[in-house]
Amino acid sequence: xxxxxRPAQIGRLNGAARPAEWPTARIIVSHMPAGSDDGFVxxxxxxxxxxxxxxxxxxxxxxxxxxxxxAGSMVIRPYGYSLWENIRDPLDAxxxxxxxxxxxxxxxxxxxxxxKEKEHVAGFAPEFQLVTHGGGKELEEPLVLxxxxxxxxxxxxxxxxxSYRDLPVLTNQWNNVFRWELRTRFFLRTxxxxxxxxxxxxxxxxxxxxxxxxxxxxxxxxxxxxxAMPVFLGRKSETEKFAGAQYSTAVEAxxxxxxxxQAGTSHYFGQNFxxxxxxxxxxxxxxxxxxxxxxxxxxxxxxxxxxxxxxDDFGLQxxxxxxxIQVVVVPIFRTEDEKSQIQEALGPALHPAAGVRVxxxxxxxxxxxxxxxxELKGVPLRIEVGPRDxxxxxxxxxxxxxxxxKESVPLLMLKSRLPEALSEIQQAMYARAxxxxxxxxxxxxxLAAMVDFFEHRIGFVITPWCGRAEDEKLVQERTGGATxxxxxxxxxxxxGACAVCGTPAVSDVIWAxxx
RNA sequence: CGGGGCGUAGCUCAGCCAGGUUAGAGCGCACGGUUCGGGACCGUGAGGUCGGUGGUUCAAAUCCACUCGCCCCGACCA
Numbered sequence: 001x002x003x004x005x006r007p008a009q010i011g012r013l014n015g016a017a018r019p020a021e022w023p024t025a026r027i028i029v030s031h032m033p034a035g036s037d038d039g040f041v042x043x044x045x046x047x048x049x050x051x052x053x054x055x056x057x058x059x060x061x062x063x064x065x066x067x068x069x070x071a072g073s074m075v076i077r078p079y080g081y082s083l084w085e086n087i088r089d090p091l092d093a094x095x096x097x098x099x100x101x102x103x104x105x106x107x108x109x110x111x112x113x114x115x116k117e118k119e120h121v122a123g124f125a126p127e128f129q130l131v132t133h134g135g136g137k138e139l140e141e142p143l144v145l146x147x148x149x150x151x152x153x154x155x156x157x158x159x160x161x162x163s164y165r166d167l168p169v170l171t172n173q174w175n176n177v178f179r180w181e182l183r184t185r186f187f188l189r190t191x192x193x194x195x196x197x198x199x200x201x202x203x204x205x206x207x208x209x210x211x212x213x214x215x216x217x218x219x220x221x222x223x224x225x226x227x228a229m230p231v232f233l234g235r236k237s238e239t240e241k242f243a244g245a246q247y248s249t250a251v252e253a254x255x256x257x258x259x260x261x262q263a264g265t266s267h268y269f270g271q272n273f274x275x276x277x278x279x280x281x282x283x284x285x286x287x288x289x290x291x292x293x294x295x296x297x298x299x300x301x302x303x304x305x306x307x308x309x310x311x312d313d314f315g316l317q318x319x320x321x322x323x324x325i326q327v328v329v330v331p332i333f334r335t336e337d338e339k340s341q342i343q344e345a346l347g348p349a350l351h352p353a354a355g356v357r358v359x360x361x362x363x364x365x366x367x368x369x370x371x372x373x374x375e376l377k378g379v380p381l382r383i384e385v386g387p388r389d390x391x392x393x394x395x396x397x398x399x400x401x402x403x404x405x406k407e408s409v410p411l412l413m414l415k416s417r418l419p420e421a422l423s424e425i426q427q428a429m430y431a432r433a434x435x436x437x438x439x440x441x442x443x444x445x446x447l448a449a450m451v452d453f454f455e456h457r458i459g460f461v462i463t464p465w466c467g468r469a470e471d472e473k474l475v476q477e478r479t480g481g482a483t484x485x486x487x488x489x490x491x492x493x494x495x496g497a498c499a500v501c502g503t504p505a506v507s508d509v510i511w512a513x514x515x
Numbered sequence: 516c517g518g519g520g521c522g523u524a525g526c527u528c529a530g531c532c533a534g535g536u537u538a539g540a541g542c543g544c545a546c547g548g549u550u551c552g553g554g555a556c557c558g559u560g561a562g563g564u565c566g567g568u569g570g571u572u573c574a575a576a577u578c579c580a581c582u583c584g585c586c587c588c589g590a591c592c593a
Contacts, residue, residue, distance in 0.1 A: 042554060071585085126591070148593085181592065189592065197593095242593095265593070299593050332552055368553035375553095386552055396552090403553095515592095 044376070047313050051257040052185075058307060059186040062316045062377045065303075072184040072191035079377065080187075080303060082324035084194065087302050088174070090226055091196065094218040100170040100198060105152045107175065108143040113151040117276040120150065123243020127179040129191075145178035150244065150269075150295055153199045154277035163282050164203050167291060168211075172198040187304030188261070188515050195299035201291040203283065205270065208292035212249060212266045215296040219251045219264030227302065228319035228429040229253045229309045230437055231263060232460075232510055234486025239469050242295075246270040252485045252510065254437045255308035258458025260485045260512035263305050266296035309433055316378025317400050319429050320422035327418055328379045329360040330370045332386030345390055349414040356418050375400060380425045381418070399425055401432075445499045447478065450511065454479035460512045464494035464505030471500035475511060485510045 044057035059065050064080030076084065092102075108131060115121050124147045131143040146152065157169060174196050181189050198215060202208040216233055223231045231251035241248035245267040253263045274280070274290040283289045310317040320326050329346065333339045350358050359379075361370050367384070374382060384396040384406070395414060397407040399421070409417050440459025444450055453461055461482070465471065472484055491508045498505045 177593080179592075182590090183592085193593070195593070262593070297593065301593060330552095334551060364551095366551050366553090366555060368551085368555085370554090371552095372554045384552070388552070 042372075044313075044315060047256065047311065054311075054313075055304075055308060056186065058311055058315050058376075059304075064307070064316075065186050070191075072181060074184075074186055074190050076194075076300070079324055083306070083318070083322060084300055084303055086322040086324065087222060087226065087306075088196070091218065091222050091298060092174070094221065095172050095196065095198065095215075098170075098214055098218065100172045100200070103153075103171045103173050104175070105149050105156060105173055107146050109146050109149070109152050111142045111144050113155055114144055116151065117244050117273055120244030120273075120276075124148070124179075127181070129178045129180055146175075147177055147179050148295075148297075149173065149175075149177075149197055150199065150273055150293075151277070154273045154279050154293070157201060158277060158279045161201060161279060161281050161291065164284055164289075167201060167203045167281060168207065169201045169291075170198075170211075171200065172196055185304070185515075187300055187302075187307075189301075193300050195297050197295060197297045200294045201274070201279070202293070203281075203289075203291065205292045208270075208294050209268055211294045212268045212296070215294075216249050216251060216264070216266040219266070219296075219298055222298065222302070223251055223253060223263050223305075224430065226319070226321050227306050227309070228321075228426055228433060229263070229305060230430065230434045232486055232488055234488040234491075234510070236265075236486060237467070237469070237472060237484045237509070239472055240484060242267045244269065244272055246272060249489075250486055252512075252514075253305055253309060254433075254440065254460060254512075255305070255515070256311070256436070257308070258440050258460075258513070260460065260510075260514040261301070261305050261308070262485075262514070263302060264296070264298040267294060269293045269295065310429060311378070314372075314403070315376030317429070318378035318380055320380045320426045323378065323380050324357065325359045325374075325377075325379045326357040326422055327359070327381045327383060328370075328374045329358065329383040329385065330367050330374070331360065331362065332367050332384060338387050341387070341390055342385055345411060346385065349411055356422065358418075371398075375403065381421055383414075397421060401425055401428055445496060447475070447500050450475060450482070450499065451478050454482050454513070460485070460510050462488075462508055462510050463499035464496050465507060465509040466498035466501060466503045467506045468498075468501065468503075471498065475500055479511075479513075481513050482511045483514055485512050485514060 043061050045053040047054040059080075062079065063077045064083065065074045065076050068075045096102075111128075111130070114124065114128075127147050129145040131145065132139055153171065157171075160166065161169060174194070176192055176194050177197075178192050181191050184190050187193075200208070200211050202211065220231055220233055223229045231253045233251055234249065236242075236248040236250055242265065246269055248265055248267045250265045251263045252260045255261055270292055271290040273293050280288045280290055306318065306322070307316060310319065318324075329350065331339065331342045331346075333342055346360070350356075350360070361374070363370070371382070378400060380400050382398045382400070384398065389395050392408075393411050394408050395411060397409050397417070399405065399407075407421075437460070440457075441462065442453065442459065443462045444453060445463060450461055450463065453459075465484070465487075476483055487507050487509050494505045494508055496505055497503065
């Protein structure tokens, strides 16, 4: 139901064509020694038996993040931060390509700012973290550690927006935000997290609404084309929308436990905020008008999404386009002589100019240990090279996707084969995630069927819906927590009755248990 | 905030019920050696205010009181 996956260019690869006269690769299926692949993985709990435990173990053992001295806040370690950068950078590029400029606004927001928009403050007040003292004295007015910056930005942009000629103003900022969460989880919900928040101001409602769609589309691209994670796009229900928004939209992805994860949101505010902050401009007929504004955000939560969308019992699986290390080389040698032979042989093939993110693991560990460790860390492609391979002028290529298959590749072909293999993996991961989602998404038309589904199965349920909040409450109670995720975009208007209450349906809606 | 559990080495834990030399194990770490194609092995070594405070006792990781912190389950969430 979603568009075709667009064959992606892999990162900075230059896709060199393969000369026809070169030898072709052979796929061999190796048999691992008994006992080595019986599903027992040291250090991490099994995904199938304890999903939250598995997630926690993987995040820590793969060195993405760890607990910190501050309750509810985590430390993002270099491997995890690099992964975030590989999501952030293409998103930043998209944001700039669509005409936005990066700003920076203060992290401390006067409490009174947040109190001006009624629904907004009602939605966020429980999550405020206040700064009450400075320079050893109590402040006249407490400052809130920003939970989001709508209020600050509206207050600042008042000064820069005067005329329709100043519009649109398309801002974005990369920062950290703070929310006093009760139950925290690595990347998914912490008391401090990193994100980008875009805030835009427009002359007309139509223009602002186009902006909302445009940025949601950017999020779709990041999720699908970069993170190999299919998403449903759509509008949030009234109960699920952002506090203060006229309506909210989101991209929703399916995790391997069948739960939904909101991977990005884009909101239309109408004139709610600009009215509350008395932000006005003179329109084309010389009338004072409030601009229509939007905001949209994507956060470090994406890292958690990638972990839960692709990982397995052996650990992480990273899509090549965002993997910090795309190819890891495990050299196999005994003597210094064998070591230098490997170095010589690999040199030209793995030159940085090849544009692939490669790491050669020269550590003094046994190869088997390295295989397991890099699989845990989700590196998409591994090269094994030892004396036996060099004698044949070949190396072994192993994909994280299907670990038991080893492909024998002539050294001469390596430079062209790597980008090609990475591209294949990227597409295979998307296809696999899409298949998983398809297999775990059903269309139902009664509450009884929904209750039964959420009792016995995992995944998404699509039903016709009338749009009433009471239905959401009822479903949530009866199903042990399923909520509406999105009203899918461009879905045909259903002819039938609401699956929950039987009144005429207005649209389809997707139900799921969610993070 | 309600219900349940746990604090002993960097990590996972034993020891506590029946108080008694110098507080233990595995993993990890450091050094040396043998190894190296799917998580190697041997030897040596470093590492502890037993969460904190107070009490009982000749003597407390162990018993008592208080306190702090963490984890899990319910109400809110990018």
